[in-house]
Amino acid sequence: MSKHSSPAFGLFAPAILGPAVLHAFRKLDPRSLARNPVIFSTALVSLVATVLALREALTAGPNAAIGVQIAIWLWFTVLFANFAEAVAEGRGKARADAFRATKSSAQAKVLADARDRTAFRARDVERVEVGELILVEAGDTLPTDGEVVEGAASVDESAITGESAPVIRESGGDRSSVTGGTRLVSDWLVVRVTAKPGETFLDRMIALVEGAKRQKTPNEIALDILLAGLTLVFLLVVVTLPVFASWSGTTLPVIYLVALFVTLIPTTIGGLLSAIGIAGMERLVKANVVAKSGRAVEAAGDIDVLLLDKTGTITFGNRMADAFEPAPGVTEQELAEAALLASLADDTPEGKSIVDLARRRFGLAATLDARATYVPFSAHTRMSGVDLPGGGALRKGASDAMAALSGAPLSPAVDQIVKRIGASGGTPLVVAQDGRVLGVIHLKDVVKPAIRERFAELRRMGIRTVMITGDNPLTAAAIAAEAGVDDFLAEATPEKKLELIRREQAEGRLVAMCGDGSNDAPALAQADVGVAMNTGTPAAKEAGNLIDLDSDPTKLIEIVLVGKQLLISRGALTTFSVANDVAKYFAILPALFVAAYPGLGVLDVMGLGSPQSAILSAVIFNALVIVALIPIALKGVAYTPASASALLGRNLLVYGLGGLIVPFLGIKAIDLVVDLLHLA
Numbered sequence: 047m048s049k050h051s052s053p054a055f056g057l058f059a060p061a062i063l064g065p066a067v068l069h070a071f072r073k074l075d076p077r078s079l080a081r082n083p084v085i086f087s088t089a090l091v092s093l094v095a096t097v098l099a100l101r102e103a104l105t106a107g108p109n110a111a112i113g114v115q116i117a118i119w120l121w122f123t124v125l126f127a128n129f130a131e132a133v134a135e136g137r138g139k140a141r142a143d144a145f146r147a148t149k150s151s152a153q154a155k156v157l158a159d160a161r162d163r164t165a166f167r168a169r170d171v172e173r174v175e176v177g178e179l180i181l182v183e184a185g186d187t188l189p190t191d192g193e194v195v196e197g198a199a200s201v202d203e204s205a206i207t208g209e210s211a212p213v214i215r216e217s218g219g220d221r222s223s224v225t226g227g228t229r230l231v232s233d234w235l236v237v238r239v240t241a242k243p244g245e246t247f248l249d250r251m252i253a254l255v256e257g258a259k260r261q262k263t264p265n266e267i268a269l270d271i272l273l274a275g276l277t278l279v280f281l282l283v284v285v286t287l288p289v290f291a292s293w294s295g296t297t298l299p300v301i302y303l304v305a306l307f308v309t310l311i312p313t314t315i316g317g318l319l320s321a322i323g324i325a326g327m328e329r330l331v332k333a334n335v336v337a338k339s340g341r342a343v344e345a346a347g348d349i350d351v352l353l354l355d356k357t358g359t360i361t362f363g364n365r366m367a368d369a370f371e372p373a374p375g376v377t378e379q380e381l382a383e384a385a386l387l388a389s390l391a392d393d394t395p396e397g398k399s400i401v402d403l404a405r406r407r408f409g410l411a412a413t414l415d416a417r418a419t420y421v422p423f424s425a426h427t428r429m430s431g432v433d434l435p436g437g438g439a440l441r442k443g444a445s446d447a448m449a450a451l452s453g454a455p456l457s458p459a460v461d462q463i464v465k466r467i468g469a470s471g472g473t474p475l476v477v478a479q480d481g482r483v484l485g486v487i488h489l490k491d492v493v494k495p496a497i498r499e500r501f502a503e504l505r506r507m508g509i510r511t512v513m514i515t516g517d518n519p520l521t522a523a524a525i526a527a528e529a530g531v532d533d534f535l536a537e538a539t540p541e542k543k544l545e546l547i548r549r550e551q552a553e554g555r556l557v558a559m560c561g562d563g564s565n566d567a568p569a570l571a572q573a574d575v576g577v578a579m580n581t582g583t584p585a586a587k588e589a590g591n592l593i594d595l596d597s598d599p600t601k602l603i604e605i606v607l608v609g610k611q612l613l614i615s616r617g618a619l620t621t622f623s624v625a626n627d628v629a630k631y632f633a634i635l636p637a638l639f640v641a642a643y644p645g646l647g648v649l650d651v652m653g654l655g656s657p658q659s660a661i662l663s664a665v666i667f668n669a670l671v672i673v674a675l676i677p678i679a680l681k682g683v684a685y686t687p688a689s690a691s692a693l694l695g696r697n698l699l700v701y702g703l704g705g706l707i708v709p710f711l712g713i714k715a716i717d718l719v720v721d722l723l724h725l726a
C-alpha cells in the first residue's frame with residue numbers, strides 16, 4: 047500500500063535530519079515562534095536569561111557561570127522544539143520533492159478545433175488558459191489537469207498514485223478527468239484544460255504534503271489556549287516565589303526563577319504539538335491518502351457512520367450493458383434498436399456500452415437524425431434519451447423513474463425482469479418509447495475484491511457502513527449483501543444523500559462519506575470526513591477533504607487508525623508533559639528553599655548536589671525530554687482496538703505515572719553528571 051515510501055523518507059534519515067537542524071535555527075524567526083505560545087514564551091525568557099547572564103559575566107557576578115549555562119540550555123529548549131517540527135516537516139518536503147520531479151515542463155499541444163487533431167500549436171504550459179483544448183498523444187505526459195472531451199486512452203497514473211497498472215480515461219461519465227503529471231500509454235485524448243497554471247492537482251498536492259499552508263485544527267487551538275493558560279499560572283507562581291523567599295530570609299537569583307519558570311511551563315507538549323499533527327498527515331500520505339485539512343484527520347478518529355456510494359466506490363464502476371431483455375410482444379432486435387437510438391448521444395460509460403452491445407450483437411448501424419433532441423442523463427431524473435424529429439420519445443432509466451414517467455406501474459412481466467436483474471446485483475435500465483415499455487437493459491458491474499473482510503473490520507471498530515445508491519432496492523440489496531455493508535439506501539438522488547448525512551449528524555454522529563461522482567460532491571462536502579476517490583470527477587475531488595489515491599473505499603480503516611492514533615498520541619504526550627512539570631515543581635522547590643527551611647530536606651528525595659545543580663539539571667532535563675520524545679511524536683503511540691475508557695486508563699497509567707516518575711530519575715542522573723563535571 048505504501049507505494050511512495052522509500053528509505054529517503056525514513057523517520058530519521060540523514061537527508062532529513064541535516065536540513066532540520068538548519069531549519070530549527072531558521073524557525074527562531076519571531077513570526078514563526080509566535081505560532082506557538084509556550085515556545086514563544088520560552089524564547090522570550092531565554093532572551094531575558096541571556097541578558098542576565100551577560101550582565102553577571104561582565105560584572106563578574108557570582109552566578110555568571112551557571113547563568114550562561116542556563117541561558118544556553120534555554121535556547122536549546124527552543125531549538126529542540128523547532129527541530130521536532132522541522133523533522134516532521136522534512137519528511138513531507140522529501141515527498142513533495144518526489145512529486146515535483148514528476149511535474150512536466152513540456153509544451154502543450156493546443157488545438158483550435160476539437161475535430162482537427164492535426165492542427166495543433168505547441169505552447170508553454172504556463173500560458174495555456176482554462177477552457178482551451180489540448181491534444182495528448184501516446185507517450186506524452188499530461189501538461190496540466192483537464193476533462194476528456196474526445197477519445198479514450200490508457201493512462202499511467204503512477205506518478206501520482208504509485209500504482210503502475212494503467213487506467214482508462216474517456217469522455218463522459220465519472221472517468222473523464224485527467225491529471226497533470228500522468229502519462230498517456232496508448233491512443234490519444236482531446237482534453238479541455240480545467241486548471242490554471244500553478245493550480246493543478248499536483249501543485250496542490252505538493253503544497254499539502256509540504257505543509258506549506260498547514261492550518262491549526264480547532265482541537266489544536268483549544269489545546270494551545272489551555273497550554274497558554276498553564277503558562278500564565280506558572281508565571282504567577284514564579285513571580286510570587288521571591289516574596290516567600292524574602293519572608294524566609296533567602297534571596298532567589300532572578301536567573302533561577304527564569305529557569306524554574308521554563309521547567310514548569312508545558313514546554314514538552316508545546317514543543318511537540320505541531321510535530322504530532324504534521325506526522326499524522328504524513329502517515330496518511332504514506333497510506334496514499336492526501337488530506338486537505340488536519341481537522342478531517344482528527345474527525346476520522348471518532349467516526350460513527352461510513353456512507354459509501356455504490357457504483358465506482360464499492361464496485362469498479364464500469365457498468366456495462368450485458369443483455370437486452372424484451373417485454374412480451376417485443377423482439378430483442380426491436381428493444382436493441384430503441385436502446386441504441388436512446389444511447390447514441392449518451393456520452394456516459396453506460397450509454398457507450400449500450401451502443402457497443404447493440405452494434406456487436408445485432409450489427410445495428412443506426413445513426414441519429416441531426417434534428418433529434420438529446421435528453422442527457424442526470425442524477426436527478428435518473429434517465430436519459432432522445433426526442434426524434436418525426437415524433438417518438440425514447441427514454442431509458444432507473445425502473446422507478448421510468449414508472450413515474452409513464453404514470454403507471456410496470457407490467458408484471460417487466461417487473462419480473464427488473465427484479466431478476468436486480469437480485470443478481472445488476473442494474474436494470476427500463477427502455478420505453480412514448481411511454482410504452484419495450485424491455486430492460488441489463489448493466490453489470492463488479493464488486494471490488496476483499497471488500498467484505500474490510501467492512502467487517504470497520505464493524506469491529508464500531509463503525510456502521512451504509513451504502514447509498516441511485517440504483518433500485520433489489521440491486522442495492524444484492525450488492526449490499528455481496529459487499530457486506532450494514533445497511534443501504536436505494537433510489538437516492540444527490541438531495542437524498544445529503545439529507546441522510548444531515549440526519550445522522552443531527553443525531554450526534556460523526557459521518558464519513560466515500561464517493562467518486564459529481565453527484566456525490568454535495569454529500570462529500572457535508573460529511574465530517576469526505577473521502578474522494580482519485581478516479582472520481584474533479585467536482586468530487588474538490589468537495590472531499592481527503593483524496594484516496596488508490597480509490598479504495600476501505601481505505602477509511604487506515605484513515606480512522608491514523609486519526610485515532612493522532613488523538614491518542616496528543617493526549618498521551620499532553621498527560622506526560624503536564625505530569626512531568628508538576629513533578630519538577632516538587633523536585634526543584636526543596637532544593638531552592640532547603641537553606642532556609644532545613645526541614646524541607648525530607649522532601650528532597652533526590653538528594654541533589656546543590657540548589658544550583660538542581661536548577662541546571664532540571665533545565666537540561668527539560669530540554670532533553672523534548673528530543674527524547676520526538677520519535678513517539680512522529681511514530682505515534684501504538685493503537686490497538688479497545689474501548690475508549692480502557693485506552694484512557696492505560697494511557698493515564700503509562701504516560702501520567704511515567705510523567706511523574708521520569709523527571710525524578712532524569713534530573714537525578716543529570717545532577718550526578720553536573721556534579722562530576724563541576725558544572726555548578
Ligand SMILES: Nc1ncnc2c1ncn2[C@@H]1O[C@H](COP(=O)(O)OP(=O)(O)OP(=O)(O)O)[C@@H](O)[C@H]1O
Binds near residue numbers: 397424428
Ligand atoms: N446513462 C444513463 N442513462 C439512463 N439512466 C441511467 C444512466 N446511468 C445510470 N442510470 C440510472 O440512474 C441511476 C442513478 O445513476 P447514478 O450514476 O447517478 O447513481 P449514483 O447515485 O451515483 O449511485 P451509484 O453510483 O451507486 O449508481 C442508476 O442506478 C441507473 O438506473
Ligand SMILES: [K+]
Binds near residue numbers: 309311312668
Ligand atoms: K517544561
Ligand SMILES: [Mg+2]
Binds near residue numbers: 355562563
Ligand atoms: Mg456514482
